[in-house]
Amino acid sequence: xxxxxVERDTSLDAxxxxxxxxxxxxxxxxxxxxxxxxxxxxxxxxxxxxxxxxTKGWITGKWPKEHGGLxxxxxxxxxxxxxxxxxxxxxxxxxxVNMAGPVIYTFGTEEQKRTYxxxxxxxxxxxxxxxxxxxxxxDLAALKTKAVRDGGHYVVNGQKIWTSLAxxxxxxxxxxxTDDGGKKQEGISFVLIDMKTPGxxxxxxxxxxxxxxxxxxxxxxxxxxxxxxxxxxxxGWTYAKFLLANERVGNVEISRLEHALDALxxxxxxxxxxxxxxxxxxxxxxxxxxxxVGLATVKALMADQLAATAEEGGAPTLMGAAxxxxxxxxxxxxxxxxxxxxxxRYGQVxxxxxxxxxxxxxxxxxxxxxxLVYEHLYRxxxxxxxxxxxxxxxxxxxxxxxx
Amino acid sequence: MPAxxxxxxxxxxxxxxxxxxxxxxxxxxxxxxxxxxxxxxGRADWATYAExxxxxxxxxxxxxxxxxxxxxxxxxxAGAGRFLLLEPLLGTIVLGASAIEKAGTPDQQILLxxxxxxxxxxxxxxxxxxxxxxxxxxxxxxxxxxDGYVIDGxxxxxxxxxxxxxxxxSARLGSETGPVALFLVPRTSxxxxxxxxxxxxxxxxxxxxxxxxxxxxxxxxxxxDADLLRTISTILDRGAIAVCAEAVGAMAAVTQIxxxxxxxxxxxxxLLSQFQVLQHRLVDMSVTxxxxxxxxxxxxxxxxxxxxxxxxxxxxxxxxTAQCARFVGGQAIQLHGGMGMTDELIVGxxxxxxxxxxxxxxxxxxxxxxxxxxxx
Numbered sequence: 001x002x003x004x005x006v007e008r009d010t011s012l013d014a015x016x017x018x019x020x021x022x023x024x025x026x027x028x029x030x031x032x033x034x035x036x037x038x039x040x041x042x043x044x045x046x047x048x049x050x051x052x053x054x055t056k057g058w059i060t061g062k063w064p065k066e067h068g069g070l071x072x073x074x075x076x077x078x079x080x081x082x083x084x085x086x087x088x089x090x091x092x093x094x095x096x097v098n099m100a101g102p103v104i105y106t107f108g109t110e111e112q113k114r115t116y117x118x119x120x121x122x123x124x125x126x127x128x129x130x131x132x133x134x135x136x137x138x139d140l141a142a143l144k145t146k147a148v149r150d151g152g153h154y155v156v157n158g159q160k161i162w163t164s165l166a167x168x169x170x171x172x173x174x175x176x177x178t179d180d181g182g183k184k185q186e187g188i189s190f191v192l193i194d195m196k197t198p199g200x201x202x203x204x205x206x207x208x209x210x211x212x213x214x215x216x217x218x219x220x221x222x223x224x225x226x227x228x229x230x231x232x233x234x235x236g237w238t239y240a241k242f243l244l245a246n247e248r249v250g251n252v253e254i255s256r257l258e259h260a261l262d263a264l265x266x267x268x269x270x271x272x273x274x275x276x277x278x279x280x281x282x283x284x285x286x287x288x289x290x291x292x293v294g295l296a297t298v299k300a301l302m303a304d305q306l307a308a309t310a311e312e313g314g315a316p317t318l319m320g321a322a323x324x325x326x327x328x329x330x331x332x333x334x335x336x337x338x339x340x341x342x343x344x345r346y347g348q349v350x351x352x353x354x355x356x357x358x359x360x361x362x363x364x365x366x367x368x369x370x371x372l373v374y375e376h377l378y379r380x381x382x383x384x385x386x387x388x389x390x391x392x393x394x395x396x397x398x399x400x401x402x403x
Numbered sequence: 404m405p406a407x408x409x410x411x412x413x414x415x416x417x418x419x420x421x422x423x424x425x426x427x428x429x430x431x432x433x434x435x436x437x438x439x440x441x442x443x444x445g446r447a448d449w450a451t452y453a454e455x456x457x458x459x460x461x462x463x464x465x466x467x468x469x470x471x472x473x474x475x476x477x478x479x480x481a482g483a484g485r486f487l488l489l490e491p492l493l494g495t496i497v498l499g500a501s502a503i504e505k506a507g508t509p510d511q512q513i514l515l516x517x518x519x520x521x522x523x524x525x526x527x528x529x530x531x532x533x534x535x536x537x538x539x540x541x542x543x544x545x546x547x548x549x550d551g552y553v554i555d556g557x558x559x560x561x562x563x564x565x566x567x568x569x570x571x572x573s574a575r576l577g578s579e580t581g582p583v584a585l586f587l588v589p590r591t592s593x594x595x596x597x598x599x600x601x602x603x604x605x606x607x608x609x610x611x612x613x614x615x616x617x618x619x620x621x622x623x624x625x626x627x628d629a630d631l632l633r634t635i636s637t638i639l640d641r642g643a644i645a646v647c648a649e650a651v652g653a654m655a656a657v658t659q660i661x662x663x664x665x666x667x668x669x670x671x672x673x674l675l676s677q678f679q680v681l682q683h684r685l686v687d688m689s690v691t692x693x694x695x696x697x698x699x700x701x702x703x704x705x706x707x708x709x710x711x712x713x714x715x716x717x718x719x720x721x722x723x724t725a726q727c728a729r730f731v732g733g734q735a736i737q738l739h740g741g742m743g744m745t746d747e748l749i750v751g752x753x754x755x756x757x758x759x760x761x762x763x764x765x766x767x768x769x770x771x772x773x774x775x776x777x778x779x
Contacts, residue, residue: 273535
């Protein structure tokens with residue numbers, strides 16, 4: 001039961017104030033404005049902000065010091081993300097800091113660490129994730145993209161899908177099949193691919209949000225130097241699972257949940273029914289309270305998970321991450337559902353032009369309506385990406401309950 | 404006695420299914436919805452609906468209609484949901500026609516014939532920026548001026564208001580405390596500002612601002628200045644059940660599409676349809692759809708029978724259907740995985756239509772509150 005003894009950390013107040021001040025000073029006004037409206041940022045807008053964060057080392061603050069991080073405790077990492085959210089700053093893009101980086105510093109060579117980690121720390125390189133394939137979704141280990149050794153290179157052929165931001169990425173961390181003999185989990189290797197290599201084609205996928213965020217990536221005789229292999233050939237599944245656990249913890253973004261719930265409170269104050277603010281309605285107040293219980297639960301699960309991670313040497317387990325991801329993403333969808341319920345009163349409009357800066361058309365409803373509808377639609381995928389809820393339940397059934 | 408026999412209803416249902424399956428393909432839907440220069444719906448399709456007798460299915464025979472009831476209207480709306488029709492059916496043949504029928508003078512009833520023939524399209528502009536779903540909150544005012552009225556006020560975003568022939572506008576007579584009347588206002592009247600915007604499901608519409616809009620006395624539906632709030636509520640109930648019928652059509656279609664997809668997609672060496680947990684989910688989608696269908700049918704029947712409990716039957720149906728639509732739409736995407744998140748598949752479009760059905764003319768929570776006030 002309630003065994004874990006964690007010291008109450010009061011040292012973070014100064015740090016929080018420092019982050020707040022920094023955001024106040026350094027967050028570019030255009031980025032702040034777009035964030036408030038829920039508009040899409042361009043890569044150069046992200047860069048303008050993230051590079052500033054990078055000068056403080058804060059993007060990778062939670063990495064161990066020996067790998068260029070600041071060795072933040074879980075509590076400090078949470079505090080940092082909370083303050084970013086409250087300041088209206090965009091959440092840190094996860095592919096380098098949560099995914100590629102930890103795999104490289106845990107399993108990579110000294111040379112690889114020197115080559116790739118600084119780009120993440122300074123936000124000079126953008127990463128994308130080459131995991132899913134058309135035939136390998138829930139069943140990720142069924143992946144078929146092939147890498148055949150040819151002298152000092154692997155020659156890669158195949159296709160990845162649902163690749164977020166591949167059109168911006170400089171590098172991809174990619175699961176490839178180097179052996180299709182034995183069990184499907186064996187014979188998978190983890191390689192780093194320069195997105196500028198000849199033979200790579202990135203094709204956009206338009207999502208139900210009507211936006212371009214996802215891509216298909218095709219490999220046609222793409223030559224990848226053998227030194228871009230992480231760890232051992234054929235052991236990629238081990239590294240892949242390590243990364244997935246990190247990814248799933250990262251899927252639960254407390255600052256986004258708080259931001260969505262704040263939006264609900266604001267919508268309720270701003271929206272009237274029969275001339276009276278919805279915020280006066282006890283049923284709506286009850287609904288906000290229910291979401292607060294959900295948020296407290298997810299935060300508690302998160303704190304526990306992070307504390308356990310710290311005790312066990314830095315890496316979350318697949319099992320621990322599964323429960324957190326399951327409940328965190330369900331809560332996210334539930335809060336967005338409530339936002340949509342309020343917005344129904346404005347006709348459920350979705351003015352996609354308003355997702356981009358520079359559009360001066362007439363908006364209907366609260367100023368961030370389009371951004372909230374976008375989030376609602378996009379987060380339908382929260383229970384799919386990073387391993388569907390069904391997969392998370394299988395992991396718990398097998399791992400925790402021994403079924 | 405029902406206006407249509409079971410056989411006639413079956414024929415109506417089949418004619419919708421056969422013709423729309425042929426003509427109203429997903430490609431056609433996308434082309435209409437995304438045309439830069441169009442209204443966002445099909446004028447030619449509208450003419451076809453008139454020819455098929457669908458627009459007049461529930462209008463009196465004296466107006467060239469088929470004399471059907473709410474149930475027949477429900478069959479047409481279910482077809483609209485099944486094929487994601489973009490045309491202004493709700494505003495024209497449900498809400499607009501109902502307003503003319505219930506509130507109009509004999510002279511105004513002639514317009515019903517135009518509706519049946521496809522010559523008159525309408526949008527029902529009742530809700531206002533501060534009304535939410537409340538039906539009695541009207542701040543738009545129509546002041547007597549010479550032999551006509553001058554209307555001022557704002558109406559919330561209404562589907563198809565950007566392109567229909569006329570708006571049915573509710574307004575208080577004389578002042579903000581006067582009785583509520585309904586006016587038939589040509590969309591192109593001077594003083595009307597249409598703020599066009601698409602809804603989430605791709606259907607277009609507009610929020611409406613009326614500033615000094617001058618209409619003749621004959622634009623007011625009916626004679627006399629009696630307050631029409633009760634009539635408006637009846638009209639909105641009829642609209643609510645039509646939206647439920649639309650949702651049932653969409654739920655049935657997307658459930659079948661999901662069943663078919665799971666029978667073709669393989670993971671872990673077997674078809675997804677062979678996983679028991681997914682089978683049960685499909686069963687839940689199917690039973691959920693069936694629950695909504697049964698309850699909507701019961702409410703339609705109650706309306707046709709002039710059952711005094713009909714109003715509550717509609718509310719119950721709207722509550723249940725809203726819950727069902729959310730579950731079925733959400734699971735359709737979930738079970739399609741990443742594919743369900745793409746614009747390329749029809750699944751996401753059903754999801755969006757179901758979101759609209761859940762909230763149009765009041766969401767489940769709102770009706771639950773109305774019902775609670777009467778049953779506790």
